[in-house]
Amino acid sequence: MMDYFGAIWPDESIRRVASVGLSDDALLSSRSLEVVQAWCGVLQQLRSFAAAWRPPEGFVRPAPQVINDAIKYLGEFRDRFPEHPPLRAAVGPDGEIAIEWQWDGGKEYAEVELTGPNEMEAMYVPASGQAQHRTSQLRLPGGEPDNLMIAGFVLIQHHDSALSADERDNFVLAQ
Amino acid sequence: MGDDASPIQTDEQVLRRVLFREDWYDPKLDVPIHRYAFRPMRQDSGGISVFRVRFIAASDLAAAGPNPAGYIVAALDVEDIRSIDLGTTRLSVVADPIEDLPGHALIPELNTTTPKKLAKEMQVRLAQLASRRIVYVPDHGNAA
Secondary structure (H helix, E strand, C coil): CHHHHHHHCCCHHHHHHHHCCCCCCCCCCHHHHHHHHHHHHHHHHHHHHHCCCCCCCCCCCCCHHHHHHHHHHHHHHHHHCCCCCCCEEEECCCCCEEEEEEEHHHCEEEEEEEEECCEEEEEEECCCCCCEEEEEECCCCCCCCHHHHHHHHHHHCCCHHHCCHHHHHHHHHHC | CCCCCCCCCCCCEEEEEEECCCCCECCCCCCCECHHHHCCCCCCCCCEEEEECCCCCHHHHHHCCCCCCCEEEEEEEHHHHHCCECCCCECCCEECCCCCCCCEEEECCCCCCCCHHHHHHHHHHHHHHHHHCEEECCCCCCCC
16 A cells, blocks of 8 residues: 555655555455545645646746645644545635535535645535634644644534544544 | 616526636536635626626637636526625625626625635635536536
8 A cells, every 4th residue: 555655646745644544455445445535636636736737827826835734734634534535625816725625515615725834724614604714823843733623623513423433532632 | 688787687697707727626526616716816806707698608708718728607596696695795796897798797795805704705605506507618628
């Protein structure tokens, strides 16, 4: 498994995110495979923003640090909530990056947006009712794990019954 | 065909042109269109642009844009847009004729000065609506 990810992503930080929790001889169920593929898909999207991607006229390419922050953030999220990969990463006109979750046929929406180096905003939009927002900074060395709070915020707004026991423990830490 | 400065009726539909990019349009998702497709750009100080179906076809609207990769076009019911009520703000659609293309209209509440959190929620609601009825997708190659 490591060889497979290593071939796709020579970058160690990405390889770590893509392979967490999988032993070299892991036999993947179809659900596990789906989850791994979902993580891989989003990470590939993020990498593509750094590589050959040409922003349309009037758009700003994301700063390398914002892309790296997004990858690091996803790594932490993946460590704590491995069963909940985001569905998409997108680049906004000013080079911001949004990482997105959808549930309930798309009626429920959650997003973490990296708006600049070390800056992130989270938003949860329920099927009905008002959206909720949090603003935070990525964790600084030795600092408080704000991004863990954001991760928990994103997920718990959804069905916390969907969380595994380990994930629920991680969420309690995040609150 | 009528006058595109005429007031917009509740039973009309409007079109929104969206850059054809794989991160903004993913047909595998329940909501394929990303909210960034509704994020006001520098020129959107008066609101974001839509076009009245009565005055322009989706394919003509897509063809008129400068993006080399093309555009997808979504149709939204005016009634649905006007029913988006975010507590302090209810969205509207108003005619705003321009020379370049017929049927131009604006959603004035979503502009470059709209408070960020409110704007983001509007964008999500509009992306959800737009994703229900995608009426034009380029038939060439892949998204940029």
